[in-house]
Amino acid sequence: MTHYQSTTAIRKALSNWYRTHQRHLPWRQTRDPYRIWVSEVMLQQTQVATVIDYYRRFLDRLATVADLAAADQQTVLKLWEGLGYYARARNLHRAAQIVCNDFAGRVPGNMDAFRKLPGVGAYIGAAVMSIAFEQPFAVVDGNVKRVLARLLCLDDAVNATNAHKTFQVHADELLDRNDPGEFNQAVMELGALICTPKKPVCASCAVNRWCCARQQNQVDVYPRRVPKKSTPVYRVAVGVVKKKGRLLITRRKSEGLLGGLWEFPGGRIDDGETAKQACVREIKEEVNLTVAVESHLAQVKHAYTHFRIIMDVFCCRYVGGRVRLRGPVDFQWVRPHQLDHYPFPKANNKFIPLLRRQLQC
Ligand code: SF4
Incomplete structure (x- = not known):
């Protein structure tokens, strides 16, 4: 033929x-x-x-x-x-x-x-x-x-x-x-x-x-692939800050990874720092609030395309300060049932149901 x-x-x-x-x-x-x-x-x-x-x-x-x-x-x-x-x-x-x-x-x-x-x-x-x-x-x-x-x-x-x-x-x-x-x-x-x-x-x-x-009896040989590089893993700490029955959420800038979505404030854990310390520091840096960690809510693992994260989530008590944003572009203090109205990344949605059940945090 x-x-x-x-x-x-x-x-x-x-x-x-x-x-x-x-x-x-x-x-x-x-x-x-x-x-x-x-x-x-x-x-x-x-x-x-x-x-x-x-x-x-x-x-x-x-x-x-x-x-x-x-x-x-x-x-x-x-x-x-x-x-x-x-x-x-x-x-x-x-x-x-x-x-x-x-x-x-x-x-x-x-x-x-x-x-x-x-x-x-x-x-x-x-x-x-x-x-x-x-x-x-x-x-x-x-x-x-x-x-x-x-x-x-x-x-x-x-x-x-x-x-x-x-x-x-x-x-x-x-x-x-x-x-x-x-x-x-x-x-x-x-x-x-x-x-x-x-x-x-x-x-x-x-x-x-x-x-x-x-x-050619080579079905297993094709398609050929170049070996994948191993994906880096980042440790992240996040705080659910509670004040008078409301929780603080922030919105990411519109562009980039997870752009426009809402999340709880937090960020990468630095070398030599505990997850708890990172949570307090990140919240101070990102939203200018002083908080005290009350309890560990969850540890969440999530894979993105080029990296994975291990996220420690803490329940925090508001201690002082007025919100001033560095990084996020918006913030809200919301009642727990209002969380449904906002789009969150999957990594946050992995612990939100647990948060709802434990709202004493
Ligand atoms: S095209 Fe794919 S499924 Fe079809 S014979 Fe070839 S290897 Fe098998």
Whole structure:
């Protein structure tokens, strides 16, 4: 079989398989570019099973791009709370405002214009253009890279910084230009359901007869990866400061990691310092309050993309001072039941239920 014939046959096999075996996911029941865009932004870095509820809640509340543009950032972050990678939400929000101002509320169906919007990179651009507008752009995500690496025995490491280009070239070549939206989804679905990272189900795979890794009995060898650097672990101390039945929370600046979210004040533990000492010092430095530690509430572990934290949380009594912010951009003294109204990072949400139960702190 010539290269051209096998490419055509692979496309056909994938498309037939996808039509029969695809999962019925809420974003597959629409052609609305806004809804497809929201789903793709959520699906970057997050599992399908987690996204489904978030997606429904988000669109129940913000059904159109105009609704999103008009919402305040806190509403958007609250709907995103727990999904992580909050820059995605902030960018989507800003992009919706641009769509309303510059494109009369219509998501631009032109790759160049769409790619200029905040947060729209190669993946989101290709996904929305192909699925919503049937334009011939191939997506490259983790699933696609794995399928291509095995199907074609590609030796480029999937996690190398410069690997994207190579995979994009192969994805472009394989793309079915007559049905790019379905083709892209078919490859990603194959990666999610059949050509999985561990124990791919090659016997049931629609493209197994063309698969290089399978023919060479090297399915376990592909995709190749460069070894991960070990992630640093940071020790952090945080204080729940209580004053007349209210708790102090602060808001992080809008940009950067966890930007715009609320949290309890605290920070990194310095060398030679105890967690308790760090808690008192950080609160003084960050919000200018003098506090006394009363008890240890919890120790929370949380992993971010490039580092992990071990966080000691203390219940603190307000001793003196007026709040003056250094770092955070806002603060509130809130009743415990009001914590629900604010978006918090996951690491804080890990101890908030316990805090509620122990409100003698
Ligand atoms: S045959 Fe196996 S390794 Fe090859 S693409 Fe299919 S599932 Fe992946």
